[in-house]
Amino acid sequence: MYSVRLTLAPVWNGDTVGSVAVRLVFDLPVRAGEPLFRIRTRSIDKPFAALDGELILSETTPGGACVKLPCETADCGEDMGSVRVFLPTRDASGETSLAYTVLPAPAGRNPVLDLGAEPGGLTGSGMTFLPAFFAEGPIRYAVRWDLSAMPKGSSAACSFGEGSAEREGDGNTLVSAFYAVGAPLDCVRVGAFRYYWIRNPKLLETAVDAARIFSAESAFFSDDGGIYSIFTRHGTDCAHPGGTADARAYLWLYRDSGQIDRAALNFLFAHEMAHNWITAPDEPYGTCTWFVEGMAEFYSLVLPWRAGIVTDGELADELNRKAADYYENPSRSAPNEDCGAAFLADPEKTKVPYGRGLFFLLHTDAVIRKASDRRCSLDTLLFALLPRIADAARGADAPTASRRVNDLWIEECAKHIGPAAREDFAAMLSGRVWDPEPAAFGESLSVKAVPARTRVTGEACTGWRFEGGGKTE
16 A cells, blocks of 8 residues: 655744645655646635745655755646646655645635645635545555644644544545644544634634534444544635535634624534535436435435524524525526536525425425325435445446436335326426425424515525424424
C-alpha cells in the first residue's frame, strides 16, 4: 500500500492564522510524463489558496541529497471547476516530497471549499489547498500538525481525527476532508462523534443536540463506529445557517448576530448526517438527486422525531418550511433532468429535487404502509436498497450506476405496491406534484390545503399547512 504523510504548520499572525506551511512526503510512483497529482485551481466560486512562493516537488536520493524534480503542468476544466495537473519530466526512485506555503483568505461563505481565517483560528476544506493524487490502489494517509508557531494551548483536528491522525483512502482523500486549528479549538466528544468550534461557548448546546442526533442515526443505520465530525465557522456574510458536507464530516457556518434556531439546526444536522449512509451515484446530476436528497430530507425529519429530540410542534414547523419551499416553487413541475441541468444556475430548480424527493417518499411510505397493513414502511424499502445500490456502484461508470439505482428502486418498490411503482416513478421524473401524506408520523400531525402563491411569478397555487397534536376531521 502506498503512503502519504502530511504535515501542516500554521503560523499565528495577530489574532488569527496568517499562513500554513504544507509538506507532503510520499512513496507514490513518479514516472516521466505521467500525471502525479492535481490541484483544483477553482472549485465552484472558490480559487485555490494563494501561495507564498511556489510548489516545490523534490526527491531525496539514496545518498541523502534533496533535489528538485522538474514538472510540466496542464490546465483543464472539471465538473464545477478547473484543475492543474502536474507531470514530472523524469522518473524518481527515492522518497518524494511536495512543499509549499498557503496564505488563507478571510473565511468565506457557503459552499465551504476554501481555507479561511477567522478570529481565533482557521477552518476549511482540503479542496482548495491540498493536492489529489492519480495513484491507483489504496493510500495510507497520516496527518500531523506542527503547532510550534501557534499560541500556547492551541489545538487542531481534521476529518480523520485530532492531532496526529490516519486514514486509508483513494487519491482524493485529503481534498475530501475538513481541517481546523484554533487558539484553542474547543470540542465535544461523544463516542465516535466530534463537534469543534472556535471561541463561542454558545455553541456548546448545539453540540449536545448534534451528538444526540448522531447517536439516533448511527443506531438506526447500524454504523460501523468510524469518526463523524462537525466543524463550525463564524460566517460574517452568510444569509442563513448552512454548510458543506464531505466524507463523514460537515462544516457549518453560523452568525453571531442572530439567535440560533436550535430546532431548525437539528434538522439541518440530521440531514447532513444521513448522507453518511444514504448514498448513490448521481451522474449526470439530477438522475438520482431525488433519492439522495429526498431520503436525507425524509430521515432528517423522521429520526430526530422518533428519538424524541424534536417535538411534534417543531416537526410541524419544519415541514411547513419545506412545504412552502416546494409547493410555492415556480419550477415545482419541471422534469428531473431539467432541474439537474440547472443546478446552481437556477436557484428555484436547484431546490426542486429536495422537496420533490421528500414528498414523493412520504407518498410512497403511505402507500407501502397501507398495502402491508402497516407491517412495512419506507424503512423496509431503504434497507433492501442500500446494499444493492452499493453493488451497482462497484465497478460501473457513474451514469450506468445511476440508471441502475432508479431501476432498483422500481424493482424493490414493486414488491410492495405492484405495477404502481413504475407508474408513480415515471410521474415523479416528469414533474408530478405529490400532495403530502404524513402517515410516517402516525397520528401526531394533521395537514390541510391552504391558498398560496408561487414565488417569483405570484401565481395562485395550493399550499399545505401541518399542525402538531394529531389528525383533525
